[in-house]
Structures are given as C-alpha cells and as structure tokens.
Amino acid sequence: MNALRNKVQLIGHLGSKVEIKTLESGKIMGRVNIATNEVYRNAKGEKVTETTWTNLVIWGKNAEILEKYTDKGSEIAVEGKLSNRSYTDKNGEKKYITEVVVNEILLLGGPKAEKANQEVMESDLPF
Known part of the structure; x- marks a missing residue:
C-alpha cells in the first residue's frame, strides 16, 4: 500500500525535445514537460x-530512450512520484517547483515507439 501514497500516472504529449545532462557523478538526467488535456x-x-x-524528471536509461526515440509532440505515458523543491533565482527570489520524477515510461504509437518500448523492457536498470 505504500506504493500508492505518492504515485502519478500521466498520458500526454511532450512539449519539446528532452534535455539531457550528464551530472558530475556520471548519472544521466533528462528534463521535459508534458501536456495533458x-x-x-x-x-x-x-x-x-x-x-x-x-514538468518531468527522467533518470538513466529512460532519459536516454526518450532522447533517442521522441520529439516535440510525441505521445507518452509515464508513471512516477510527485516531488517538490525550491531554489533562489538570480534576483534573490525563492521559487518553488513541483515535478514528476519518472520511474516508468511507455511510448505510444508508431514503429519507433514499439522499438523504444522493447528497449525499455530489456533494460535491467530500475529507472
């Protein structure tokens, strides 16, 4: 039952191409937003x-797959958890952000999606 305490499922269209960063630790992180209607x-x-x-945050293999197989407007389904954070901008104002940290992805529609979903299923990474 604990898994249901903070669980989000969304189906929508990507607002842009996924932005990928490789952190100093070597971890790969992707950021993108999704539109749901x-x-x-x-x-x-x-x-x-x-x-x-x-806003979505995607880690590891899932981020790489989204970068490789999706573009602006691609339809995807995601599952993850809500995360809240804050930071101080360059003007000294505190900003608050709510985002979904994604742990599962499913690309919807087309042959590229089928290939990507197969790659996700074959991945041994937990996220």
Whole structure:
C-alpha cells in the first residue's frame, strides 16, 4: 500500500525535445514537460479543452530512450512520484517547483515507439 501514497500516472504529449545532462557523478538526467488535456462541456454545453503542463524528471536509461526515440509532440505515458523543491533565482527570489520524477515510461504509437518500448523492457536498470 505504500506504493500508492505518492504515485502519478500521466498520458500526454511532450512539449519539446528532452534535455539531457550528464551530472558530475556520471548519472544521466533528462528534463521535459508534458501536456495533458481534459475535455468537458461547460454550463452552455460547449466543448472545453483544458491543458495542464507538468514538468518531468527522467533518470538513466529512460532519459536516454526518450532522447533517442521522441520529439516535440510525441505521445507518452509515464508513471512516477510527485516531488517538490525550491531554489533562489538570480534576483534573490525563492521559487518553488513541483515535478514528476519518472520511474516508468511507455511510448505510444508508431514503429519507433514499439522499438523504444522493447528497449525499455530489456533494460535491467530500475529507472
């Protein structure tokens, strides 16, 4: 039951190409945002689409796979946990960020996605 305490699942489209960094420790980290849409009808019966943008942090092999097989607009499914952090910007103001730290990815649609998903499944890395 502990696994359900902080679990997020999203399906959406990437807002850009994944940005990859190799840290001093040698770990690979990727950052990208994902757009998820909610469609509903308002009180007048008009169809309304609301888009929510969420920041993703992806580590290791999953980051490499997203960089290799996806582009802006690619549809993916992710599972991870919410993470909150803060930093002080160059003007001395404290900024707060909420992001999803991804531990599983699934690329949706097309032959590139099938190849990438196979690579994910064959990976022995936990994230």
